[in-house]
Amino acid sequence: MGSIKRRIPLLIASGFVLVVVYAGFIGMRSMQLIVPHDGMMPPSAKSCLLEGVAGNDAGDAPRVIDYLVHVDDRPYDVIVIGGKAFEFTLHGVVLRSPEDQQINLNQSLIEVPETGEGALHFSYVSEGANRASPRVFLVERSYADELFQLSRDLRMICLGALLALALYSLVLFLSKRTERYLLSSFMYAILLFLWVLLLFAHPPAAYSDTLALARQFLNITTLLLSLHIGCELLSLPLPQCLRTFLATPRYIIAVGLISLIISSMFEMGLIVLQYFWAVATIGVGLFALLRIQRKNFALTTVFFLTQVMRANSSLFLFLSLNDSLWYSLFVTAPAFDLPCLLGYMIAINKKFAKKFEDAEDLAARLDEKVELRTRQLQLQQAQKHQLMLNVFHDLRSPLFVLSHIVQSGEKDDRALVEHLPVLKERVSFMTSLVNDLFMIAKLEIGKVLFSSDVIDLGKLLEDVVAAPRVNSAGETIAIELRSVEDCRVEGDRVRLSQAFGNLVDNAAAYSEETPVQVTMAIDAEHASINVFVADSGPGLTEEEIAMVFDQYYCKDRSSTSKSTGLGLSIARSVILHHEGTIRVESTVGQGTTFIVSLPLL
Known part of the structure; x- marks a missing residue:
């Protein structure tokens, strides 16, 4: 629930960006002038979308769409987007025929002879599989030249970005072959590069259908590769089977070929596949949006927007964005991939920069x-x-x-x-x-063997303190025990007796006349028993406390000392083996207290 709450502001911000972008496209659409059949193109307008009247639409007979528009004496061109004109006539005179070359696979530019002020009557004829209605724009010639120059510039920018991404991904992949998404990034850039090159093609009519199928194959494969790259860079938790599928290029190519076969064999196959891939694309984009993180905010938003743009022609026809000449040229460039390309390059760079930073941190550690x-x-x-x-x-x-x-x-x-x-x-x-x-x-x-017995710690301490102790001067020191009845621990009786015996011997060695105090106290909060062994000796400094458990450390190293300097080290090892703790509290001139804590049964 907390992660969802943290994502809500990011989702709102991302949604705002998407709304602004689409509002801009809708603004493009609303600014596009639409002239009805037999309408007038205003003298101030530079372009307009012509509304046609469909003629014969029965069976396999050629389909005829008539356009009638009244114009002034300016020179005009006709731009046909989204359809392959089988025949285009003006006042019965053929302006474009199947033998002519297209500008590219998406667009046709037809020069209208200058007839002066009056009515222009166009006829668009299509047949066979090319029965879809195109979008026909009447554009002032100088303005058309500017638009097509802009479209070509956008494609050149796309080609440069794609080539840079391909080289960048290939170099990184050859250096680190475990990053499979880099191979997908390389293939994505190369295939999209070929796609953009096809947009520059001027295919004869006999080959346009084949190239259109090739573009369909490139569209599907680049879509899947783009999804794989985006999911990896955004760290989306995809199922392992789907992750394996997207990371295997031969599977993606196989899906592209199957989709190509289906769309070429069945008339409805292409439409069904378009809707299927559009829904799948939007689904992945929404999933990425719901998993948005602050560090990936920009890339997630661009990724989702790109997927929406890809699916626009299939799922968002009601927005009629394709009726905008600017939008159509923008999409067919395809300039909508540019932000995503730049996002991928930046994300890959950041990911490898993070890996290098982690490697440097690891090396430093x-x-x-x-x-x-x-x-x-x-x-x-x-x-x-x-x-x-x-x-x-x-x-x-x-x-x-x-x-x-x-x-x-x-x-x-x-x-x-x-x-x-x-x-x-x-x-x-x-x-x-x-x-x-x-x-x-x-x-x-x-190599020390420890037994595991249930021990009454109070009785064990009674046995330990029963033996007489002497201090460093040879004087007998009394031992006072405050025990707790029925206090049971699990451990080795002999080793624990040795450990507590060493602590009591150490306390007695540094005491003068005051008895050594051995006190037991139950710590109910931590389910443990604490044993305090306190002396009245000279105490320890902070430096001495830090060394008190070191092997062979002894406060008094004189020849008369009876201490081996190993007793406290042995006691600490035994206590730690019993999952206990031991610590020291001391004040110079007031004595030292060793505190042992053992878990209770």
Whole structure:
């Protein structure tokens, strides 16, 4: 519903543009002078549409249309549009016969002999399949020359635009063959180029029917190709079968040939096909209009207007636009394709510009990711190097102590007994260090096996805090637990005990006399349980908080420290494996709180 509301202003604007354009064409039509049979052409008029009186119209007999108009002594020409004149006479004298050449497949220009002021009596004769009534215009000769020159100029502009589109589409298609609409654009431009060339043709009467069929084939194929290009550039969500059909040139050519056969074999076939393609064209144009987007507003409007212009002669006869000489010359140029051609070229250019922009953005993002990954690898390498140095340092110090004790014991057995507590403490430290290093290595490569049990977190924490803890000075630190009854989570009991044990050990190490506070609180909004482990130590700065979970980070790296610097990193990995979170809040001089959140069952 929201997308429809956003399209309403665009639909209104597009509809306004269409109304203005068609109002202009209707204005052309209303300005066209129509002279009835036996009427007078005003001296100030430069052109008029003649109304004829049909004669014999029975069976296959030649059809005769008579025109009678009274004129002044100016020189005139007759322009016949929309019909092939089989014979055209003035006062019984043949002005045009089947052996004459047409101006082109759509228009005939017949020079009227100068007879002075008086009545002109024309007769138009057609037979066989060419029984449609043409539009006959009487035009002042100088004005007719201007109109035909304008028509030729429009066709030359069309030829230039079509050639540019063909070359542009071909070059892009050869560079990126996955864009199938570019092939359709190339074929569309080439076929329409041939169509416009046919409009320049001066066919003998014997070949005019064949060329007319060729034009019919070009009309259908260019219509389908134009629909394919427009649908792709406007990103219309067509069914896959229809999209495949429009993207396959041989299917389009086959449809054009079938339509050509039907229209040549059946007299009503051409009319039926014209109506069918007109309705289909308008349907696609309306669909595009209903799917209009702000970025494609201009192209959608031009696309729909072009399709309406194509269907005008079949569906909008009631507007009588073809009665306007200007409109007829405009359509037969065919100048109505020019805005659509320019729209296609601009849209293709914008689409490829967007692809290039996306490619540049992607390349920039990849460069950033490569640079970031390089920095991360360099940092990891530096951290591993520092880790190795720390391990070597922490192993060397107790080994040095052990070596000294052993040397002392060789000289005096009492020295060995005297230093036995130190020996035990250093061996315990080395054992913890090796175990933590082994645990970290297994966590990094995913070799740690986690069981999945239902755990009462309150009882697990009671077991964790039951063991006595000492601070860095060797003093026993009390642990106070505020638990929540019947609080169950799912996870590995041993690993969670290890994680919370590491947090409590860390808090105890930095506490002096105040007990370590372990508090549980249920977060009903997020269906989780929060565990707060708070100490009263010196606290952490912002820089220290950012490094607190790094491997081998320790606030106190003195030789007397019992911390391996790996406990918090192990705790974080275990908590994250249980789909939990862990964060730190600290104030310098007031202590530190670790907050663990685990999902409740």
